[in-house]
Amino acid sequence: MNSSTPVITFHNIEKNFGSLKVLKGISGEINRGEVVAVIGSSGCGKSTLLRCFNRLEKIDSGHLTVNGINLSHPQFNQKQLRQLRTQVGMVFQQFNLFPHLTVLENLILAPCKVLGKTRKESTQQAGFYLEKVGLFDKASAYPQQLSGGQKQRVAIARSLCMNPQIMLFDEPTSALDPELVGEVLQVMQELATEGMTMVVVTHEMQFAREVAHRVIFMDKGIVAEQGPASEVISNPRSDRLRTFLSRLN
Ligand code: ADP
């Protein structure tokens, strides 16, 4: 489903790290139910943009609204931050599971602590999402007993347990052995089919082409090209995008 209700709008946002200008006035929007792939060379600002969306980074200027929460308002407060963090899930390249907790405990921690759900309710829900990512039988395992692909599927299930409206993925398959990439992409594809709003930083062009509705190509802190996935990937307009795509093959 791809209606055109924007859930993330960003206008002219800038982000600097000291004297390094990383986002140089980026604008765009992500619609409800839309899957957007963000591509571009290492260091062009993809992670920074994604991290601004859930306020792991604070923008220096511009306007940013995520799911109705105005992140550029000077009085943005802790209550809004908590709201934002429950509404926006994020999956990282390195999984970030708690190693000393079982899979189940990883999944129910935030629903219990942050959402105040009972252990019983959280456990039920965790079971549902573990089933969904095909890991129901791993509930009592510890992360170190899992493959990379399984860890990442657990990380996705953990995010889903917060019932997010938006899911951000930062190179979710980049740390995986090639043979484990497919199982993670498949879970993401299912989520997309169910209508989840997703922003996915990825180098998987086949995934971008087949699953993403739109592709944003970033280059040195700006949006250099964007459009329907098939068009942007099959018919790059700029030399930079052509070069970027040819290097991936
Ligand atoms: P990408 O995800 O596209 O590879 P990033 O958004 O991670 O790029 O980084 C963009 C630039 O910002 C890089 O030059 C990186 O070194 C720099 N950068 C990212 N995070 C920080 C930080 N916390 N402090 C200083 N520099 C950073």
Ligand code: MG
């Ligand atoms: Mg990155």
